Amino acid sequence: MSKTIEKILLEFDPENISLLPALKKISAAFGHISEKDMQKVADYFEVPLSKAYETASFYDQVQIKKQPNLVIKVCSGANCAMNNSFAVIREIENYFKIKAGDEFNAKVKLEIISCLGQCGEGPIMVINNKVYNNVTQSSVHGILEKWL
Amino acid sequence: MNKNIKIITKYWDVADLKKIKNYESFGGYKALHKFIKDKNSDKFADEIKNSSLLGRGGAGFPTGDKLEAVAGSGEKERYFICNLDESEPGTYKDRAIVDNDPHKLIEGIIILSLIIGARKAFIYINGNYGKQEEILENALEEAYKKKYWGEKILKSDYNLEIGIFSGAGAYICGEETALINSIEGSRGEPKMRPPYPTEKGLFGKPTLVNNAETISNISWIVIYGGEEYAKIGSKNSPGTKLFVLGGAVKKPGVYELPLGVTIRELIFEIGGGLAKGKEFWFAQIGGSSGRLIMEKELDAKLEFGNKDFSIGSGAILVVDKTTNIYDLLLSWTGFFRRESCGKCVPCREGTFRLWEIAKRLQDGEISEADKKAVKDILWTLENTTFCPFGKFAAAAFRDAVEKLKILK
Ligand SMILES: Cc1cc2nc3c(=O)[nH]c(=O)nc-3n(C[C@H](O)[C@H](O)[C@H](O)COP(=O)(O)O)c2cc1C
Ligand code: SF4
Ligand code: FES
Numbered sequence: 353m354s355k356t357i358e359k360i361l362l363e364f365d366p367e368n369i370s371l372l373p374a375l376k377k378i379s380a381a382f383g384h385i386s387e388k389d390m391q392k393v394a395d396y397f398e399v400p401l402s403k404a405y406e407t408a409s410f411y412d413q414v415q416i417k418k419q420p421n422l423v424i425k426v427c428s429g430a431n432c433a434m435n436n437s438f439a440v441i442r443e444i445e446n447y448f449k450i451k452a453g454d455e456f457n458a459k460v461k462l463e464i465i466s467c468l469g470q471c472g473e474g475p476i477m478v479i480n481n482k483v484y485n486n487v488t489q490s491s492v493h494g495i496l497e498k499w500l
Numbered sequence: 501m502n503k504n505i506k507i508i509t510k511y512w513d514v515a516d517l518k519k520i521k522n523y524e525s526f527g528g529y530k531a532l533h534k535f536i537k538d539k540n541s542d543k544f545a546d547e548i549k550n551s552s553l554l555g556r557g558g559a560g561f562p563t564g565d566k567l568e569a570v571a572g573s574g575e576k577e578r579y580f581i582c583n584l585d586e587s588e589p590g591t592y593k594d595r596a597i598v599d600n601d602p603h604k605l606i607e608g609i610i611i612l613s614l615i616i617g618a619r620k621a622f623i624y625i626n627g628n629y630g631k632q633e634e635i636l637e638n639a640l641e642e643a644y645k646k647k648y649w650g651e652k653i654l655k656s657d658y659n660l661e662i663g664i665f666s667g668a669g670a671y672i673c674g675e676e677t678a679l680i681n682s683i684e685g686s687r688g689e690p691k692m693r694p695p696y697p698t699e700k701g702l703f704g705k706p707t708l709v710n711n712a713e714t715i716s717n718i719s720w721i722v723i724y725g726g727e728e729y730a731k732i733g734s735k736n737s738p739g740t741k742l743f744v745l746g747g748a749v750k751k752p753g754v755y756e757l758p759l760g761v762t763i764r765e766l767i768f769e770i771g772g773g774l775a776k777g778k779e780f781w782f783a784q785i786g787g788s789s790g791r792l793i794m795e796k797e798l799d800a801k802l803e804f805g806n807k808d809f810s811i812g813s814g815a816i817l818v819v820d821k822t823t824n825i826y827d828l829l830l831s832w833t834g835f836f837r838r839e840s841c842g843k844c845v846p847c848r849e850g851t852f853r854l855w856e857i858a859k860r861l862q863d864g865e866i867s868e869a870d871k872k873a874v875k876d877i878l879w880t881l882e883n884t885t886f887c888p889f890g891k892f893a894a895a896a897f898r899d900a901v902e903k904l905k906i907l908k
Contacts, residue, residue, distance in 0.1 A: 369665075371685030376627070376668050397685075410687040410841075412669030413627050429589035430788060430817050431746045433831035466671070466788075466835045468628060469592035471746045472753070 356381065357389050361396045371397055371407055375414045384415035422460040422499055425478040426452075426487075429467030432474035439489045440475050447496060502758070503765075505732055507720045507740050508713065509756040512600040518635060520642040523603040529648060531719035532607055536654045541615045545571055548615075548718070550726030552738050557583055557674075557711030558786070558812045560737075560804030566708055569698040570616040573706040580613040580621040581683075581702065581709045585667050585674035587626055588787035589835060590815035593742040594712040596754045598632040601716070602639040606662070608715035610649050611722060613660050616708050620661045624679050627667040636664055671839035675887060676701075676709040678841065689843045690887040713742055713814075734760025737803035741814055745771045748778045748820035757802075764798035767818055778820035782904070786812020788835050789892030792899035825906060826862040829897065833858040836893035844886040850877045851893050861906065871907050 360377055364370035374393065379385050385393070385408060394404040408414045426432075426441050441452055444462050452462045470476050473485035477492070479499055487495065515522040523529070535544060549564030570578055582605065586594040597605055613621045625633055640662060644650050649660045670688045672678045677691035680702050701707020717739060721729050730738045737759040743766060746752045750772030757766065763783060767773065774780055783798070784790045791809035793800065802811050819828070833855035840851045854877055857870050874897070881894040900906045 368685035369683060372668055372682060373666065376666070407685060407687055410670065410689075411627075414668055428831045428834055430784065430828055430831050431590055433827045434747055434817075434819070434823050436827075438827050438830065464834055464838075466587070466838065467589035467591070469586075469595055471590055471592070 357392055361392065366397050368397070368399075371399070371404070372411065372414075375404075375408050375411070379408075379414045384418050386418075390416070417455075420457065420459050420461045421480075423463065423480055424460065424496075425463045425465045427466065427468055427470075427474060427476040428464045429471060429474070431467070431471035432476055435474045436489065437475035437487075440477065440487050440492050443489050443492050444496070447493065503761065505740060505758060506756050507732070508597065508604070508716045508742060509600070509754075517601045517603060518639060520603060520639070520646065523601070527723070528603050528719075529607055529643075529646070531722035532610055532648060533654065534722055535611050535614065536656045536658065539656065541571065541617070544611070544722055545615050547721055547726040551717075551721045551729035552726075553714065553717055553721065553729065554737060554739075554804045555711055556713035556741065556814070557709075558588075558810070560810075563710065563714055566698055566710075567612065567616060569696075570618075570706045570708045573699070575706050577703075577705045578616055578618045579702040579705055579707040580609065580616060580618040581676075581679065581707060582609050582621065582623045582712055582715055583674065583676065583679065583709055584623055584625040584629070584632075584712045585679060586629075586712070586813075587671045587674055588789060588813040588815060589831075590746050590787050590817055591744055591813040593744050593754050593814055595626075595629055595632055596742070597712055597716055598629070598635055602635050603643065604716050604719060605712055606636075606639055606643055607648070608718035609662065610643075610653070610660060611718050612708065612710065612715060613662075614653075614658050616706075618708070619659055620663070622683060622702075623662065623664045624673070624683065625664060625666050627669045629666075633664060633666055640664075670841070671835075672841045672887075672889060675889070678887075679709065680707065687841070689841045690889075733758040734801060734803045736805055741802070741811070743802070744813075744815045745818070746815065747783075747818035748775050748823070749773070749818040750775050759803045760801050762799050762801055763793055763816070766802065766816060767798070771818070774818065774820055778822065781819045781821045781823065783819065784817040784896060785809050785815075787815040787817075788832050789813075789895055790815070790817075791895050792903055794903055825900065825904060826858070829858040829900060829906070830855075830862055832896050833893075836889070840889065840893070844890075846880045847885040847887075847890045847893065850881045850885075850890065853877055854881075854893070854897060866907070874901065874907065 364374045394401045452464050475487045477484045477487045511526045517523045553563045554560040651659050673682045673688040678688040682688040697707045733739045740756050741759050783793045836851040837855040840847050842848045878894045881890040
């Protein structure tokens, strides 16, 4: 894997304007950015390691921790909330015995997210980048089982 | 008022405007040809000023004034940024522009950039808009081949480079100074203003930031003139506006209407009223940051400069009486807690505590101390935060307390 981080970096000019795009791309390619990789990013852009972390830690689409295999996101925007997305969230919490937002479980994580602009088809649920719409308290089990 | 006038959406359903040929067949890029032929940027800056076009990104600032500030700057290097970060919950109007008519946006970007003398323009797009990024890339490529941007635009001496910058999932990056920080490779936190971006923006250079919808009005103004534009809509708020209807309404979606239309007309005439069997409770104007409007206030006009509420992003959520208000409170407060950038304490702490209280409300465990705390937190958010995000975070909660009496 570490072969390609150099390759990804070379796609970018080593200028500040490319820092966030590079971080995003590396995070997407490997699931997260390890400390070793972050050092390579810092070296490449000639910024202190702390600066690379400072920027990276701000953005949802850049992960600096290893992510569980199963990342479930449920929209709680007002449209989805009106269509009972909180009931879906509670259902998932009970199913895995986890709490939304917690990071204690190494295998699965449930995140509450904001509107993805698909408000007419809510509740919207995203599992490892696959989007499900019109999810209900009762349909959610069937979907989750496909991922286990 | 002629409700049928369309500036932005006119040909959306007529043809696939993503193809440059189709866009051109409906008069597309004529405005750019006109601009290049005249080579008189002052004249077109005046047209935009005369149109009284107000920014559609939420604040309603006169586009002509901002443009003038950058165009008249003593600095040679200038930038133009199209704000396509759109992340207000319930809002997808800018995305609809890209999906339906990307060239209208690009044409506006080119003209505005040339007017202010920028040689580089950026489109800052919401990091979740992957498909729209692709549409824009293709459209830019087609436009480039036609010499609409790049070196020597339409054989003139004008040069312009256009680049797409994709965000990374932070609502606050829609705020223009945070957006600029983000392009510069920093945390997307708002900067102190003044200096305003028009003075010291991207890389410290004068920068014009405009919302994608604002920009989509430009080609029309160049062709028909500012005076014609100013006749549309309401007196202090000319033009049309894209509204996104959602919630318990029969026909949700994006609608273009002249500013000055009433909330009632929008919900009950255009949106077909409430879905079957549902009864109107209130409407929220402008996404999660928006105020709550009760039945007796529905005749208020949707326009900029309104004292009682801001039209914000143009999203309108229709809420019916069966809705669980605690779910909505949790939706709003959860959003602001997650998206607070953390730079200032009143917002970081205030949004967190409001969210905790919303959870206790949901669980029926609200205490007298909580009720008192709500008052303090709302006041603090409204009056002491570094950027307008704090006010946004307080708006709906305050109305829920005062108009819906959730704490009684
Ligand atoms: C918290 C916050 C979020 C914002 N989000 C957006 C946004 O998503 N899109 C946008 O165009 N403007 C947004 N704005 C407004 C911008 O700061 C800026 O005023 C606008 O892009 C200027 O363009 P306009 O004059 O064409 O409206 C936001 C402002 C604040 C305070
Ligand atoms: S008000 Fe909130 S979003 Fe704005 S600077 Fe302060 S912490 Fe950041
Ligand atoms: S509210 Fe869930 S997608 Fe918009």
